[in-house]
Amino acid sequence: MHDIGIYGLGVMGENLALRAHDVGLSVAVFNRTKDKAFALAARVGNPRFEAFAEPAAFVASLRRPRLLLLMVTAGPATDAAFEAVLPFLEEGDVLVDGGNAHYEDTLRREARARQARIAYVGMGISGGELGARTGPALMPGGDAEAYTRIASRLEALAARLPDGRPAVAYMGKSAAGHYVKMVHNGIEYVFLQLLAEAYDALRNVYGYASVELADAFARANQGPWESYLIGLVRHILTVPDPETSQPLVEQILDVAEGKGTGLWTAEEALRLGVGGSTFAAAVHARNLSRERDLRLACAEACGEPWHRPEALPAYETWRDALHAAVLIAYAQGFALLRRASETYDFAVDLANVAQVWQSGAIVRIRFLANLERNLRRSPETSHPLLFPEIWEFVRERENALRSFAAWAVRTGMPAPAHLAALADLDGLRRRRLPANLIQAARDAFGAHTYRRIDREGSFHTSWPDPEGREIPRPRS
The missing domain is CATH 1.20.5.320 (6-Phosphogluconate Dehydrogenase, domain 3)
Structure with a gap:
């Protein structure tokens, strides 16, 4: 009998299946196109990694209590997979949805599973293709008792924090897991937009060459600010285009796509009446990037907005502004999670969120360890900036953020995420x-x-x- 069943062998499903095998779990796999499942099992070449052609045999191969992980595209494909396996599951089994489902879909499927006496766990997964293979961050929510039945297997799959703890923990009731992943993705949108604005300043205004750009981001990726995304940008800037030998990033069309999860986060902040200005700014910036024909027409008809700045800010101003704005984005994310937890009765454990995001997750950054420590000490504190330690991080960099934002405005460089972060910081501290x-x-x-x-x-x-x-x- 197998320890875990994985339904869906796209990029994430396949790599999670291989990860499960690597850590010693016995794995059953199923895919809608059956040849892919059997080809993967043949490649592994181990009887503890087995493919199945029919859902009934696939489910029957799992040891009780069964752990069945759906890894299919969010939406109708998830509904189809859900209905395909549900008739063969039994009371006590746990069906986990590892897709990027909207939390309202999770609520609907949870109710359907409850009718069938099956535990349903909506679980956010972060780490991308490589993270799935080497250890992702896992964000399960739903039935707490069901989570205890599968916790050891999920812990085996997950990444590890520097202190050895797993990057998986119970997020909260009902759709909490997918809600937490939605906010994770909203923060990711903002982080990437802030990095793009920082890159724009260095590349298009400061005139940095690719080597200088990479060095600037490398120096910014230290201490509490050491993060996956800043490090990723540093590496991107060093990759040459094999056709032109120029930096590859310079050959990429300036149009940013997305799958909608950033928009969901901005919508939720608006719906719940909580500050989410950075989420909205990041989504609007991507929308504007997709208006490329209009931008080219306006640049031709109206002229580009560049103005000669009085002076270039120091490198430290650029760096500290980025750091402050990033922290404010995380603060908005945790404030949204708190409000949603209260509104929807998710009982989200914010300290667990901060723990899980420290390793494996795309949004991992070292200051989350400071935030986790404060949340465990004082879980009722209503906003991250009310922790003296967290506020001190921002206070020390506030002037830099203000200087960089003012410089960007005078220069004509759009910096909507930096400006949104500053406006939120100022608005939060106004008594009237x-x-x-x-x-x-x-x-x-x-x-x-x-x-x-x-x-x-x-x-x-x-x-x-x-x-x-x-x-x-x-x-x-």
């Missing part, structure tokens, strides 16, 4: 915002009422009309 004017206007034109600062209740005022109009009296 000008929203009172907005509420007065809403009451004036729509009688929406307002609240006062000196007493409870809702109030309405008959404001003078700017055009001198009066509400006509009813005719007698």
Whole structure:
């Protein structure tokens, strides 16, 4: 009998299956195109790695309690796989969806599985193709008791933190696992946009050559800021194009695609009324990149926006601005997770999130260890910037972020994610915002009422009309 069944052998499914075999688990695999499953099993050449042609035999080959991991494209393909295996599962078995499902789909499938007395776990997976093969970050949510039944097998699959702990932990109830992965991807969108803006400044304004660019990012990738993504950019900048011998990145069309998870995160922040300006900025920036024909037409008709800056900021200003903005993006992500946990009753363990993201995950960065330590010590703290240690990271770099943002504006270099991070930082610390004017206007034109600062209740005022109009009296 096999320890784990993996349904779906795309890039992630295949590499997770091989990872499971590497760590000593006995693996059953199934794929809609059966030849792929049998070819993979033949390549492994071990009876503890077996392919199956039919869902019934595939499910029956798994030891109880069964762990069956769906690794298919989110959406209709997941529904089809779900329905294909459900009739053969039994009470006590655990069906895990490892795709990038929208959390609302996870809620729906969880309810369907509950009717069949099957435990359903929505699990975010991060690490990409290489991470799946060498150890990913796993974010399971759902039935807590079901998670305990499969925890040891998931821990074997997961990456390891420097202290030896696995990059897997229980995220929370219901659709918490997929919600956490959605926010992970939203942070990833912002991080990449911030890196693109930092690259733009060095390459197109500072005029750095490729070697200088790589060195700048290498120096920024140290201490608490050591991260997968900064390191990745550093390596990208060193790769030559085999056809032109120029940096390959310079030959890539400036159009950024996406699969929608960044948009989901921005939408959730708007829906729940929590600060998510950096998520929206990153999504809008990708949208603008896809308007390439329009951009070229506007550049031709209106001229490019470059203005000669008074002076170039120091390297340290560039670096510290990037670091501060990155931390603010993570803070927005954790604030969104907290609000969603309260609103949807997910009971998300934020310290576990910070733990899991420290290894294997695309968004891994060393300061998450500091954040985890603070969250375990004071889990009720409502925002990461309220931890003195985390705030100190930002405070020391606030002036750099402000200087870089102002320089970008004067230069004509779009830096929407840096500007959004700064606006959020400033807005969060204002005791009084000008929203009172907005509420007065809403009451004036729509009688929406307002609240006062000196007493409870809702109030309405008959404001003078700017055009001198009066509400006509009813005719007698």
